[in-house]
Amino acid sequence: MNETLVNNQNHRITLADTGQSFECGNDDVLLRSALRNNVAFPYECNVGACGNCKFELIEGEVDAKWPEAPGWTAKDRERRRYLGCQSVPRGDCTIKLRPNPHYAPIHQPKRVTGTFMSRRPVTHDIAEFRFELSDDMWFEPGQYALLTLPGVSGQRAYSMSNIVQGSHAKVLDFQVRRVPDGQGSNALFGTLAAGQQIEIDGPYGMAYLRRNVKRDILCLAGGSGLAPMISIARGVAADPGMQGVKLNFLYGGRTPRDVCGRDMLEVLENFGKHLHFDAAVSHAGDGEQWGGHTGFVHELAESMFGDRLRDMEIYFAGPPAMGQAIQKMLLARNVSFGQVHFDQFY
Template identity: 55%
Template sequence: MSQAVHTIQLAGTDQSFPCAENDTLLRAALRNGIAFPYECNVGSCGNCKFELLEGVMASCWPEAPGLSDKDRARNRGLGCQSRPTGPLQIKLRTSDKYAPQFPPVRTPAKLIASRVITHDLSEFTFQTEAPMPFLSGQYALIQMDGIAGPRAYSMSNVGLFSGESQGGNLIEVQVRRVPGGQGSAHLFDHLKPGDSVEIDGPYGMAYLRENIERDILCIAGGSGLAPMISIARGTFSSPRMAGRKLSFFYGARAIQDVCGLDMLTTLPQWQERGTYQAVVSGANAEDSLPEGYLRGFVHDAVAQTFGDRLQQMEIYFAGPAMMGQSLLKTLIDLKVPMDQVHFDQFY
């Protein structure tokens, strides 16, 4: 059934965009090239807040944690959760850095394969009906039948390179089974090859910067493997990045969680240009670790390995919020310029 489409006017500007009733303001804005600030796209970070000046809207998730009671009292909404029920006028400060490289597309997709990576991490491959061009490191939203709200998952396959515009139809994600989590349980336990989902993407700003000459550091923790694998795959396949070195750190709680190396060693020139370091935080002092593994937290291991040399690296990271916060503090303490650091916080 076709949905009514409403005009969203940005107050004090000549910018407006169409938004269907079954879309959100944030995603419709990005589909129309409007640089609406955001990060998580799932109602948690609060970066997509705006103020409603005129009109009536609905919320996909009224209790979303990204909005406080004070925000609600001030007529603020979350762009990623707000749907129009008529024309709206909103107050929003756009920022060029959020302008999409590829406008997000919503497309039906079918699960075509899955494979186990570790005891709680698996890879799922989807074939999309419409091509979905993306850059290495970006993520997409997957809407599954019977699950309230889409889930954000980063692509692990390689994205497009500069100058390319023809996207493919394969989307590969690597998902950790979250105890009690509804979306991950659906993917692991219910979705079978041939089953359909809706995929909406790409989103995210932590994509591979091909034009920057610095060597690369990728730091992944837990479920943050996928976007870092995509960044590494992009680095080793981009003709513009030949010769660039890449260090890959994987932070795990236990030895059985360590993964990723098998996906890297098959990359062309990995032996000459790539290094991999596993860091295990939860092992007891008396437990012996496999040769080459480090003990401790991944942010400490990165600081001890590189120190001031981090200031000359282009740094990408993904993983749990605690890891991200510790890592950011370490990088700030070591005076790494923040425009060299790229991440989308996982929620």
């Protein structure tokens, strides 16, 4: 372990040319500490892949938690540019970045202890994991948290599938797909035992339900992207102010046995009236019975709604290839990206 990280100390981080500053411990990173202090630090993936949280180090020194992070280039190093999600301060620092009000947290993220309570199968390779928290964690439908899992290097980002209900927020559900050779999913499916405790840090993410927008909603999901979309659908159903909003939920799977989500939506108020579910599979063969749509989920969305997509609030989550195809389709349809919401995961 780096000696600078052994003793927990707080350091003053100053934003050049703004007069704004915040404290960051050497057990935290600049990005998350800034958000904990209500500083609107731009970010996306939060795990070192996208590079959207870069800042320039003017004074001081930082350690990189993951020197091989894909979002950090050799040119960045030369220019003293670092990733906020990977940078731990060695002492007081002055940094240069442009805070953006878009990233101001609705709920300031916190680190809590999560006790693993149960696992429920969703499909042949997706399960829902429930954690009880040591303290309330308020979040918006569609947001995610970072889990520190046993035997896993670094944190893993997973979206919540539940919503905050009542006056307490001490339960988080995560729907996770088991990935071959995936450290995070293998820890959840194989290593974590009931009653075991882990650190959970959240909430994060900008693809949360916009409650003040009353357009009809389209949710597009694939794989474990089911979780944030289910959370958004649950959030709409539970919000009296959104009872007149129509929500269409489209799920894309490779084969019929991959399709999921309908059972979670059928129990919500207004299912079949204001809330509808459809699915598409890209491979309907192999002897499986399938009476639904064949193709990709973005093709299903375009065929169902066409130019009406321009009048909808659109949320999506799933594999990168799916996300790219959806964006390309929406761009071709001249949909304003101000009404399209997704978090970049890699």
